[in-house]
Amino acid sequence: RQINEMKVIYSEKHCLHNPPKEFELGRFVPYKECTGRVDSILSSLRARNLGEIVAPNDYGLGPIAAVHSKEFIAYLQNAYEEWVKVGGNPEGVFPDVSAVRDFANLRKWKQNPPQRNFPYSRDGGPLGRPGYYCFDMTGVIAEGTFQAAYEAAQVALTGAELLIEEKAHGIFALCRPPGHHAQRDLCGGYCFFNNAAIAVRHLIHVLKVGRVAIIDIDYHHGNGTQEIFYENSNPLYVSLHGALDYPFYWGAEDEVGENEGAGFNVNVPLKMGTQDKEYIEALQTIIDTRVKEYNPQIVVVSLGVDTYANDPIGGFFLTTPAYIQIGRALSSLRCPTLFVMEGGYAVEEIGDNVTNVLQGFENYI
Template sequence: MIIVASDAHLQHNPPHEFLDGALIPIYETPERVAIIRAALERAAIGPIVEPRVFGIEPVRMVHDDTYLTYLETIYNRWIVAGGAPEAVIPGTLAVRWMSQPHDHPLAAPGYYTFDTCAPIVAGTYAAARAAADIALTGAELLLTGHRFAYALCRPPGHHAGRDLCGGYCFLNNAAIAAEYLVRSAPGFTCAILDIDFHHGNGTQQIFYERSDVLFVSIHASPSYQYPFFLGYADERGAGAGEGYNFNLPLDMGVADREYLTALDQALQAIADFSPRVLIISAGFDTFAGDPVAAHGGGFALSAAVYPQIGRRIAALHLPVLVIQEGGYAIEALGDNVVALLQGLEE
């Protein structure tokens, strides 16, 4: 197992987020990476390497240019316009029929953001670009013959759409890696299995009309959990992508046995698709007592289930890139990541 990691994520350290009507300290902190990395080193999972710098082109294959310019420039423009220096958080959201793009620095965040849980600070764009490079380096490792790689990405990515950030996510690391892989050779196919507690609405949006990337997600039902407006079982893809999107929304309180049953369904769909490689959007907010998942009702997975998840994924006998997404029960986060990776390699 090759681990790809960088300290560039430290540049993204917002002081707060606005959640459920309250301004609170943000859950998605640099401490998460420090805890995961320490657990990986204790367990001697594998060598830790720095990412290669890939430049903007692989990112542009997934995200709109105007959105990328927004991410790169908004913090400084926001400050000049009188916005609070602590973080860029939108005050007005362009919803439904309010769809006119707006370039004013105090208005643009409401056009390019779908919630108030993706605060931007001076180093956010650099950290997000570094996370994308981490994912791309992991994808390149698979192309050069490695069976497993783990991309310790922060910020996470699976909520980021083509031109929208939200849910702590700015650039969609899994989608960028998948796009890089399918462009590596004619006919190359990739599957993404999202096991984060929350639906990967950004990844679904990016590939919804594509047949070369299968998206399969096991997540809390949007009938009671974020992101609420996407992630239902009847969303099966559109156009050329019809049948290549597979959602498995689950009820609150799901424990190990029910989760593994859903995982088996997801893995069968992936086996039927027969991709060249598999990307795992690996969130660990499925763990019992995760504080973010607890907002609205969480799952009840035990630590013992994560090696089982890894073993069942490994049984597909595919090259696997694991990309870090959520997980906020920090006292258990590192051990849960190690357990999944050790299960993969057994």
């Protein structure tokens, strides 16, 4: 084919989010979720003529506020300015404290927050908020972070709209920053707004899609997406991820959903060192069983390629050709699919790995 039909939604505003550093193993190191990741992806997409690259529409804050709390959105909007005002490092917001939320019991905690000791505000005020709304040291809020995160959500929303409007079989939302770790009122893991969850909620509640399945193939468990939909039977959330790795407190097999959502959260932890064959078999198996049984009308793929062998943080050993097979496995559902970009930090190879998934999908659909 000269040019494939898969549209790519992209905005250069991702560049507004560019913190110089993150804190890892007690040291400041260069920020791995960097702008160069997107350059690598764009250059592979262009080299292979995957499809037209289009700018996002603006759906406003409404669809974001349908997933995230208004206090959290206000925090992300004001955090940087507030931080600099209290004397914080202008390179970005890093919490001095961590609000001790018991993640294992977080769902109950949220429904019934303990009486707290702060007489002035529930989140601890300007110096307490960073620890209250962020769970790690990679969710660094720098000067343009809010605008970039807002735009990434619009990229995902535009992908959802076009998928339905144009009856497309596949759309790629090139989101940056990524989203799957972001919960209703918690950022972290390079994520601020949960782009995939925002698109999925829009698909279900605005575009009236009956059943959506999310397949999260990023190396890390998508704790944000899991938590947002934990009590819902629509969408189905399925995640394949490195067992006992980051984000540590989520991703076990016994997290199956609650109430109406019981049975609609499916975690498939795979051992560190997993290679092509075992990975593709595990993916095809879960597609052929849980996803096919659910019979989705739309599939949303949280597309991370940090499962790659040379990824600096992932613990699997997938090769570049394996991503074509992953795309092929996803195409076997014969279902319109929105791909939403998540992680992947081997900057050189991330472009080819992502494009392989999309091309594998396109070639077999």
